[in-house]
Amino acid sequence: MNRKLVTYAIAAVLTVASCGLSNSEPLANRFAQADDAQKRIDEKLKALEPKAPEGCEAKMAGAKVAGFSLHCDTLIPFGALLGAIPVSQTATNLEDCATRCRRVPKCVAFSYDGGAAPGSRACYLTGSMTEYRKAPNWISGTR
Known part of the structure; x- marks a missing residue:
């Protein structure tokens, strides 16, 4: 899946999840939150990758x-x-x-x-x- 698409999907989820909580937050902040969330997901996925034998x-x-x-x-x-x-x-x-x-x-x-x-x-x-x-x-x- 395209990384940018995943970031936008996460931003959309954050937007929907926080609709009733804080509508004053700019959309750019939500995209930044989505990008941070994507980075954390990428780090966790990388940790799960099989390690090369030594x-x-x-x-x-x-x-x-x-x-x-x-x-x-x-x-x-x-x-x-x-x-x-x-x-x-x-x-x-x-x-x-x-x-x-x-x-x-x-x-x-x-x-x-x-x-x-x-x-x-x-x-x-x-x-x-x-x-x-x-x-x-x-x-x-x-x-």
């Missing part, structure tokens, strides 16, 4: 990794080793980390450091899950 939630926005459930701000400490496969690796992105785990049949979970600088993001692979730890900006995937 941190880990922002990095995971829309992320889907086939075969894994993703967990935000979660690190899965090293569990069972994966034989000759290094547990700690460097991944270019979340999907790359998941792919590294997917290639190893014994890998049941991974943890990816989404907060590190590009090119140095740790990717931990594990063959078992003993616990979950809260860790800002880490994203873990479990099969």
Whole structure:
């Protein structure tokens, strides 16, 4: 709806509502009151708007990794080793980390450091899950 139209509608309501109370008030004041009311409504509506995700939630926005459930701000400490496969690796992105785990049949979970600088993001692979730890900006995937 057009903002100006809403302002005029509010002014009309204020005019009708105050007809018996104060007919000496200039119409311009009623429009100013309507404009103030509209500003308050706009502020309240803005407060209700959904907030953009931050941190880990922002990095995971829309992320889907086939075969894994993703967990935000979660690190899965090293569990069972994966034989000759290094547990700690460097991944270019979340999907790359998941792919590294997917290639190893014994890998049941991974943890990816989404907060590190590009090119140095740790990717931990594990063959078992003993616990979950809260860790800002880490994203873990479990099969």
